[in-house]
Amino acid sequence: MIEFHNVFFSYQPDKEILKNINLKINKGELLAIIGPNGAGKTTLLKHINGLLKPQKGYVKVLGMNTKETTVATLARHVGFVFQNPDHQLFAETVEKEIMFALINFNFPEHEIKERVERILHELDLVKYRNKSPFVLSGGERKRVALASVLCYDPSILILDEPTIGQDYRQKLNLINLISKLNKEGKTVIIVTHDIEFVADFIPRCIIMSDGRIIADGPTEEVLTNSKLLLENSLLLPQLVEISLALDINPPTINFEKLCSIIKKIIEMKEL
């Protein structure tokens, strides 16, 4: 589905940003990429829709080699929501903003209307439909950017730091939306610094540091490896910290599991 094979990339000749990336992502997976600032996460994402082409190795998406495919062709299948919504919003109204991609991809008129309507409802944006995207708050602008990509229904969805600036309710909405999309069979790739978000909701986790993938596996395994996390100046999930403080071995990120272990410890003390 998505395959990185020995990929190297640099913006300037003397400084490699991606160093020998090997990665396989299957259809319908939900995964997170975490890592410190400047690790190369965004650079890696830009390889998936062909904005950047590997200088060594290759990237294949849905069987297409990104070097031989145009960005527009890939973009039809790979939806990419950028880190900063201000980098893409330009239209007079929220509605027109959402139409932009649909028009680029030549959707028929009645379908454009239908899709805009659906996505406005889905992302709670109906009341802003005729407003300028620029007068909205940061979190709202982020949702407009998300809507403007989701509307054309790409089978792979890439979200670069979607949780920034979202209040708790919107974060829950986002989680619901992501899991709904994922259940429909979409592949969802999320880059984030929100480690609790990953621990609670994302089944697969990749850690990047200094241009390399240093861990890749089930979130439960990756995020409980406290040594690895601390070495790469990443925050431990709170549940792991509790586990460590209580000498629970192996540590866990599962809330119910941790509670039952703690209950057992308390019961043993009482006996």
Added chain:
Amino acid sequence: MKIFEFEYKCETSIIHKLDPRAKLVYVILFTVLTIYFTNPLILLLIFLSSVPMAILGKIVRKWLISIKSSLFFIIFIFLFNFIGIFWTTGKIIDTIIISIAMTIRFISLISIFSIFFLSTSPEDLMQSMIKLKIPYEYVLTFNMAIRFVPTLAREAQTIIDAQRSRGLEFEKGNIFQKVKKYIPILIPLIISSLRRAEVIADAMESRAFGASKTRSFLYTLTMSKKDFIFISICIITFTIFLFLRMFSYIQ
């Protein structure tokens, strides 16, 4: 798509070590020359005279990139001149010569200015402007404008990437459709620059910018022997070019 490269990088070449005021003399004299002359051969000579500067400054690679990335404008200027002059005069050979001259003139200007900015640190530039008794507010404005060119270039790149991800294709369409495709790039670029300017202004005021009339500086500049030698070379070359002009009149 790649954007201009004007970013200063800390290096230690002879050109980097020159006083910015000396380099400013170079820029002014040679800009005057490129504007003064219309003969394509002499303009080519002026351009070639900037090549050793790039080599001595060890900035050849970046210098080439900034010339290459202005290719779009270069072609535009050539075509614009060509059509315009041919329309009014109808003489094909004159038209070609003048269009070529205009194009070389533009390339020379790009070359001279990129050499200056690639080899001069923003701090040095600021100091020399203060020495030239320019009010601090203007110096700072100018300095920030330059300092944000790389930021702006990278931002433009990101915006292009974001719109391409939503299916915008620059390659397709006729010239009018192509021009229209720059709207989704320019609007976010302008808006986010304005947003940033606002934030920076607030941040500066909250750190007491403008609170007192006089300010102290961390370091100051002095002209040395090599700067005077450099200025002399510039003036001599300038004069030689002026003689060339007289010579061509005699001919």
